[in-house]
Amino acid sequence: MTTETPARTLSRQQLIDLYRLMLLTREVDNRVRILYRQGKVTGGVYSQLGHEAISVGSASALRPTDILAPMHRDLGAHLVRGMDLRQILAQLLARDNVYTGGRDNALHIGDQHLRVIPQISHLGVSIPVAAGAALAARQRGEDSVALTYVGDGAINTGDFHEGLNFAAALRLPFILIIENNQFAYSTPLSQQTALDQLVRRASGYGVPGVRVDGNDVVAVYEAVAAAAERARVGDGPTLIEAVTMRMRGHSENDNASYVPKELLEEWGARDPIERMERQLLDEGMMSPDDAARLKAEIAAEVSQAADWAEAQPLPEPESAVAGVYAEGE
Amino acid sequence: MTTETPARTLSRQQLIDLYRLMLLTREVDNRVRILYRQGKVTGGVYSQLGHEAISVGSASALRPTDILAPMHRDLGAHLVRGMDLRQILAQLLARDNVYTGGRDNALHIGDQHLRVIPQISHLGVSIPVAAGAALAARQRGEDSVALTYVGDGAINTGDFHEGLNFAAALRLPFILIIENNQFAYSTPLSQQTALDQLVRRASGYGVPGVRVDGNDVVAVYEAVAAAAERARVGDGPTLIEAVTMRMRGHSENDNASYVPKELLEEWGARDPIERMERQLLDEGMMSPDDAARLKAEIAAEVSQAADWAEAQPLPEPESAVAGVYAEGE
Amino acid sequence: MAEVTYLEAIKTGLREEMQRDESVYMLGEDIGVYGGAFKVTAGFLDEFGPMRVIDTPLSESAIVGAAIGSALMGQRPVAEMQFMDFITCGFNQIVNMAAKMHYRNHLPVPMVIRGPSGGGTHGGPFHSQNPEAWFAHTPGLKVVAPSTPTDAYGLIKSAIRDNNPVLYFEHKYLYRRLKEELPGRDYTVPIGKARVAREGTDLTIYTYGWMVEQSLLAAEQLAGEDTSIEVVDLRTVHPLDKETILRSIEKTSKALIVHEDTRTLGVGAEVAAILAEEAFDMLDGPIVRVTAPDTPVPFSPPLEQAFLPNAEKIVAAARRLAAY
Amino acid sequence: MAEVTYLEAIKTGLREEMQRDESVYMLGEDIGVYGGAFKVTAGFLDEFGPMRVIDTPLSESAIVGAAIGSALMGQRPVAEMQFMDFITCGFNQIVNMAAKMHYRNHLPVPMVIRGPSGGGTHGGPFHSQNPEAWFAHTPGLKVVAPSTPTDAYGLIKSAIRDNNPVLYFEHKYLYRRLKEELPGRDYTVPIGKARVAREGTDLTIYTYGWMVEQSLLAAEQLAGEDTSIEVVDLRTVHPLDKETILRSIEKTSKALIVHEDTRTLGVGAEVAAILAEEAFDMLDGPIVRVTAPDTPVPFSPPLEQAFLPNAEKIVAAARRLAAY
């Protein structure tokens, strides 16, 4: 891997925040998988295990005025951004919730004020959409940047190409992160493309390409921060490949027997959260007590949120037909 | 331009054939534009001026069993392949003809026996289709290659991406030629992409990329012959960028006032046919008399074909509703 | 005020909306320097600058997707398809991302996709299609198809001001063919409202687009045979104006549906289904459709003429139905 | 012979056609090693090898395009959409390249696009759609939607043997729900032929897909109220079997159309339009449609239940219509 370790520019507090947000992401994911096994989650569950550093690190490098279009393994980005955890869990439990009112599932949520653009299931679609958001920012004289994500499978959709090229041709303030977790459902990278490194795609669009260790949250943060800076001064898009491993099945009803065990072991040893924790402890930025306290706080927060979500009502049947169209002008 | 002049492997006869086919293409194009000005052509006319070397050189490098999917500036490829000139002209005149019976226009023609796949107007579409033809060849144990083309604008369609990646991932015997004529309708290359050279797209797919002077028919031939050889031995696709200039408007009702005059002058001086003619004369492969005779023959052939086409009936109105579906199993 | 063509009416509407609201902008292929394949946006680049008149790469899905993204940020994009036939390349963005956004996420997506559709110009199978029915079948979209310069003018304004994705089908055959004097700058035509283009008592023709002209010609001819035809110009093909549709059948009791699009599941099928369900008691005869047959649009003039509905075919069908 | 599920019936049909004809092959996402998201092709890679069971990149347009190209070379591809919702990403290849090829160029494009569609499994707006009507509106395509294991078996064979592009809509709710004994290997169900799933005299329900089951339940219930319902399973939704449609209305004089797809310009609109035009004299009541409302498919169970038609809603409508 060609990762360069960048000069450390993050404060202790920032590092601890990254750690905390990854922990939170992991805890939510664990909880959701428990709820799923209990039969309480409606619809598929796409585990975030392995993606915490990419999702948290990237979203943390943005400003609140920047635009974010997460994909299905970006719970972390939602949480960084301040999307409401209780509402997110209510959404997964098919309860009435502020985001979709139970009309849509998974992380198909967004918020106009938080500048989070909702994804849909169709992969790749968010790329042109986020490029358009970047265009709007430029038109409105803002110095905002738009960031979106794509999997190692979905890089082969037409929308990846049209969207990234559109952003490049118009030199838009746009960042695209490939979350390369080495599998697209059951299909390994080697059957998706003839590429050894996905970052090679960058040169086909005339944009810089950066490859980072996707399990190193600081590396992800730094890469995105640098890309955002470039974007803000008008230097156009950046393509970032963040390499990780999908640590569970495609969704929770996939046992992923097609994944070689060694791969999981290898990447299990590189767990992004444990790694960060070791660093913080080793460098004396955090004590074991601090860590334990943090984990307990997070566990409590997630428990409460899950309880709240479970207590929410299902949506009213009558609400099914309302709101297809926006009112007025 | 990074063209390397390859070792000359073509015989005198082959070179003269290339010259003759370019001349024929040019003469047909001239004739069609005259017919257009006379109001006899129905629909748009997309001039081939500037594309003769690419179209003729590439198609000539294939075997008859190879598969060809031409685009709208590939009259030359059709003629190389043995598509019927009289029928092509009848098609442009909206007459009854064997290819579409007047149901479709322009060069939207094909022939199953000649292995020419018909294009449609929607650009990029032929790329996945030709990749599929290459797949079929492999499945059937043939050593055929499939070749298709795309413009410098249409390289930005989703189908370019999906098709080329599909061929690369499956390592299909596939060749894609970008006919870079520097404009897509009115849009210059600089607004289509952020690339200096379109061949850079190749590295995003893990396939070799070759850039040739698109006004040098031999260079085009050699590049395609080499790519075909690679494809036949199982080494997968090649992307070739052939650089030329569109010497007329997008279609004949576009005066192309947006094109800088100097560009046309510069490229006019590099006319592929005049260049080849000079070479053949200089190298003593052809006498001025030979050239004159060839031109006269071609003029006569095209005149006769045009007369024949003009004499063909328009299709019968009743035929409009037949043949939407193929019969039988 | 001087009379303007259908094309100039669209252009005027677009320009006035651009002037009125800074967030309105245009994107598409060759719309800037070139002014568009049909010159609908000629001069716009000079007037509004490259930030609001954007020549895009040849990427319909990116055009639509970018329009959606910018609309979510408060812009009001107007995306041009060079020909409406090419809208199929942006299909997924339209039907899945744009159409469902408000229902799923309460987020408005104010955007317009517009461009030339329809036949009559020997454009062949890929430059002559009428792709409105696919979108009329898609909840969350609005679909309009003006038949006159005045409606073209009023509807482009309403489309731009609407908070939903609106597909605006121009008819290229009408571009330079029809002329009318335009009403004032404040004029709009409400989306969702049909228009009685001609009053009559014996039979109603429900139609839209180019076929309004042909239906009016047919009605005029039949007036000479003492058959009084009402012509309802649907204008908005989705959502349909049921009220006007039903009000007319109440008066005439006979329905002839005319459209240029192919027959099966063309917009006329929905009109017929509505009438057969909600106006069954009022019907005095079968609901007849005059449409293109179920084939691609053929290129050669005699074939295209055989394919297209026209006044003559409408007259023949109306005569039979009136006599029923 | 043992009873098999709807899913196993499809699988058996596919396998037998692969065995029968070397030119039949399959391509799609995760169909090989994994055997498909619903395991329809489990074991195929082992049996037929990687040249005939191809795991593709995540590229629906390339999947469809490659299928077309190979079909033009004499292969008989069967392309899987992981969910039929994703067919919108290959839309242009289907409606412009595949559908129009034979009309324009006399070249047959023998190919099948198949995959799971429909709701009832809380899949949400993007894993529950019924996208058949867009294609039923497109000349040059054939569209089938089997409702039983036997029809699923017979239709997949006919679809593969047909020389045209056929869209084969499986219903994921039926996959493991219905069981039947299959007829012998030579059995096929002709494309273009509807099936009278239940005979009756008072009213005809025209339906297809999952709603056949629900309509039969409704008919059974109404039989207890002395209303005799005929249920016509369209099976092929394009081109429609007019003969069977008209023969049934001749008998019952009342038409209820039921489909799971949304209302406006769903396939039912065409059935209604055909009846209103060609069977007007026979009708003794309005043509009523029971369909999903014009919204995306909502996710949460109570919403989805409100959205989906079912036996109860059919009974209510049929009762009203029978009493008309």
Ligand SMILES: Cc1ncc(C[n+]2csc(CCOP(=O)(O)OP(=O)(O)O)c2C)c(N)n1
């Ligand atoms: C356009 C489209 N085609 C197919 C699918 C079905 N599908 C859902 S996730 C998935 C694999 C995605 O792989 P990747 O892009 O690598 O993301 P990952 O799940 O590995 O994070 C597939 C095929 C889809 N959602 N969208």
Ligand SMILES: Cc1ncc(C[n+]2csc(CCOP(=O)(O)OP(=O)(O)O)c2C)c(N)n1
């Ligand atoms: C998908 C699609 N979008 C738009 C068009 C309209 N159109 C026809 S040719 C053209 C420009 C093509 O440019 P390029 O690919 O460079 O080919 P060239 O004509 O220069 O050879 C455009 C925009 C089309 N045919 N297909």
Ligand SMILES: [Mg+2]
């Ligand atoms: Mg992946």
Ligand SMILES: [Mg+2]
């Ligand atoms: Mg070009």
